[in-house]
Amino acid sequence: MSRTLFLGDSHSAGFYENSDGTSCTIWDSENNYAEIYSKLYDVPSAVYAMPGACNRHYPVWFSFLVDEYETNTAFIQSTYWNRYLFAYSERLDWGDGITKDHFVDKTQSETHRYSNLMSNKGRFEIMVGQFKELHEDFKGFNFDFSDPTSYHNVFEETYKYSKLWFEGLTHLQLRDYLSDLIVIDHLAQERDIDVYVWNINNRVHIPNTKDLFGKFKRVKFVEKSAEDFLRKDHKMNIERMHIDKEHYHKDVHNAIAEHYIPWIKKNSK
């Protein structure tokens, strides 16, 4: 039987923080729209998710899952654009020969659950966000054609600063985002998989510009966030339904599973 795929961040991984905020877990809570959907509609599913995950993970994750399972439907929770990856290799190599399952961490359950190991066999990979406490204001950029070396201030600034101002908040991030989803489109096309890219709230950016590399064939971008859909169609203000300041409680996950995911399937072209 075909298995439905879900990719995403903490919202897709059953993230739960205890009441005093001293510890958090994934998978152990009921706060997981994907697993609720799977049970509610009796749809075998596989979830690949991790707190902080982003589009830079998704081609590898998707590629891994479509090798593992027969599938015709995938839901990708698009996440914040201020996230990126860095890594480390003991061998200082480029990973030639690395396999798509190198960081896979599988938890067996009714829904097949996958996440990423932080390190494995001499390689390390981690997501980083442009957290508020790491923010530095823009200091200006004075490129001078008569002095092309003036851009070297980009090199000398801290990584967090240049990563934000000279990669993150530019068209380069758009290109990476669309490239990652084109790779997924490429994989989905040959296997006839419908891929729905959606956002859980309005703080997550989905670009209007999508055709840099041609039209998508199997990836469909959902134009209405879960937040907007649930407010308009079900009078739910999910921004007031948190377990912490970011994550939603079970009623929101139930509503996403019961109403929003089916609506996506029915209405996304």
Place this chain on the structure above:
Amino acid sequence: MKRTLFLGDSHSAGYTINNDGQALHWTENNYAEIYSAQNDQPCAIYAQAGGCNRKFPTWVSCLLDRYDVNKIFIQSTHWNRYLVANDPNLDLGESYKVDTFLERNEDSANGLVHRYTDKRYAGNRYEALMGQFEEYWDKYKGFKGNINNPQGEFEILENQYRYTKLWHEALTHLQLRDYIGDMTVIDHMVRNTNIPIYVWTINNRIYLPKNTDLYRGFDNLKFIHKSAEDFLFERHQMKISKMVVEDNEHYNYDVHCAIAEKYLPYIEKNY
């Protein structure tokens, strides 16, 4: 008549230096233009000194929008290159178009070759190629991030951009993923066409990964694992590393002729 596309860096952009040490572009030292003239084949070249795979999907997209294409040659370049940009609009690229930085240069004298490169500025938007130049190199300082000390990562963020970019992005599997991803995007753009794409290297200092099926195989895109340097040495007894202009990096006219006349036809015939 259909047009053949060439993408690459300075080697594909007719780069040389004159006797005064001045850099020149679109000179006769250009294998692509020689190939075009020899085969009476209309071509389009999109190239730039320092060009790299992070540019190539955008360039292919621009050229496919403009031409009916019969084949594509991509000169794979050094992996120590990356892009930085600046965008005062802070709009995450929403006002960016695929040809925002495209600059068409003067056609070749015989009119057969259309030449394109990237400008650095487009309005107030900026994009530049960077390299891990020797003068910016910092010795590796070690890595303290681990599962028991996840905050170790923040030391990485506080290091200089050039340092962390090298040791924690470039010299890792993340660069492989970007490279394979960029090539997959290009393969995707020509899927279900008869356009072959040949990805080749000019010398043995350019890295070409052996395992290219990280996501899946490629349909139209073929990786050429014999460099021009090896091919010309083995088959034509040419040692191209000794056939360079004054900068010791760029090849003289004879090398470009041999690539056009011998190597590219070899690629087409054997891959």
